Amino acid sequence: MSNDMMQIIADHKAGNIEQRAKLFRGFADPSRLAILCALCEGPMVVHELVERTGLSQPNVSNHLRCLQECGLVNSDREGRFIRYRISSSRIATLLSDVDALLDVVAEGVEACENYRGR
Template sequence: MTIQQEKLKLKAKLFRGLGDSTRLAILESLRNGEKSASEITKKVAQSQSNVSNHLACLLECGLVKNRRDGKNILYSLADKKIEEILEDGEKILSEVAKRIYSCVNYDEP
């Protein structure tokens, strides 16, 4: 496999991480600062176990980080670049929303 193919494979992996609506909702909820898992759960309106599984995935892949504050574990975006990706996504979506909306190839099951 060439270096270019490896880079594309890695980029696809990043976009798969962002490609789940629950993971994306979690990342969006962290744009305003760190939150506990229970705060994230309320914000994204998903079950605690579902949010915990997605947080573990995001943490393992380096998109979020956490820190302990007493008995609580607080989560935040791993770095400014993640927030920039989310902002850029909004900008792009505002320009192509109608085409994305009508696309049947990427509908959720």
């Protein structure tokens, strides 16, 4: 393989790594993750998400805005309300896969000193 081709592949992978990291930052916040998990059960309006997650209404609204801007959540207007939903069923699949992975690595994740909860 030529050096040019290897550089193209390396550049592509580096871009993909950055994009993956950016995606995972969307999942990294406990509030956003709680909202996404709730929306995996079906579309909801803000007050339903507040009830389901225990977060404040302003907090839910701010995180929904972030999730929508990142393409993880879509919305539909229904009269006075806006109903939010996950943008792809693959999000629910990913979260389910994370749970399966945690079944295997939870002990190590819990013991990790690098990413302590706040």
